[in-house]
Amino acid sequence: MLIVLLGPPGAGKGTQADLLAERLGVPKISTGDVLRAAVRDGTPMGLAAKAAMDRGDLVPDDVILGIMKDALDTPPAAKGAILDGVVRTEPQAAGLSRVLGELHRRLDAVVLFEVGDDELVRRLSGRTVCEKCQTPYTGREPGTACDRCGGTLVRRKDDEPQAVRNRLAVYQRQTAPVIDWYRRHGARLVQIDAVGTTDAVLQRALAALGR
Ligand code: AP5
Numbered sequence: 001m002l003i004v005l006l007g008p009p010g011a012g013k014g015t016q017a018d019l020l021a022e023r024l025g026v027p028k029i030s031t032g033d034v035l036r037a038a039v040r041d042g043t044p045m046g047l048a049a050k051a052a053m054d055r056g057d058l059v060p061d062d063v064i065l066g067i068m069k070d071a072l073d074t075p076p077a078a079k080g081a082i083l084d085g086v087v088r089t090e091p092q093a094a095g096l097s098r099v100l101g102e103l104h105r106r107l108d109a110v111v112l113f114e115v116g117d118d119e120l121v122r123r124l125s126g127r128t129v130c131e132k133c134q135t136p137y138t139g140r141e142p143g144t145a146c147d148r149c150g151g152t153l154v155r156r157k158d159d160e161p162q163a164v165r166n167r168l169a170v171y172q173r174q175t176a177p178v179i180d181w182y183r184r185h186g187a188r189l190v191q192i193d194a195v196g197t198t199d200a201v202l203q204r205a206l207a208a209l210g211r
Pocket of ligand 1: 054126196
């Protein structure tokens with residue numbers, strides 16, 4: 001299955017992408033993870049993206065289109081993928097559709113995770129992530145070890161209050177219109193109440209996808 005995950009920052013896209021990827025036996029592709037790795041490695045793409053990411057702004061569409069094309073055109077993604085945060089603007093939605101056409105592939109569904117702003121701010125202000133495997137945690141101190149890989153937990157720079165406020169505004173301005181773009185283009189759009197335990201949210205998503 002090839003699925004796009006949409007939703008505001010902190011909605012749980014990364015968390016659910018890992019769970020869905022495992023359940024459906026396909027890889028997760030996260031542009032946020034790819035960009036953070038590029039920043040860590042100091043590549044030209046990382047150096048160019050860092051300032052925008054730290055502020056909570058989007059990186060340019062052409063950078064994202066390059067990442068999505070490279071990631072989709074690989075053997076592991078041939079049988080499907082969970083696209084986490086890969087589409088955040090209307091040009092990116094159109095670009096993905098073009099790339100999929102070139103690869104003779106089609107999108108099976110767009111899953112929108114819905115969470116209110118107060119809960120999003122609560123989740124992001126308490127989040128640490130593993131700097132190695134990117135697993136997110138709530139209520140765990142920076143410097144402690146990741147349960148999954150033993151890496152060190154850190155706070156993301158874009159989880160500081162000013163950047164979180166900007167990310168929520170950027171989502172409303174640039175990403176929320178993507179929902180209508182998919183409606184207009186006849187995609188199978190599935191809306192999920194993403195408040196509840198991670199397992200409850202996963203079960204809702206699987207049921208909505210008919211899995
Ligand atoms: P990205 O890393 O994708 O950030 P984001 O979209 O802001 O999403 P988050 O990772 O903050 O949240 P999430 O929805 O994945 O939630 P999570 O599972 O972590 O992108 C970072 C930046 O890269 C962007 O701001 C932009 O600059 C750039 N970028 C990336 N893609 C781009 C694109 N396509 N175009 C342009 N720029 C792009 O969960 C959040 C917290 O909540 C965690 O602590 C988690 O443990 C907890 N949690 C999860 N589920 C639950 C639950 N059900 N109940 C309670 N807590 C929960």
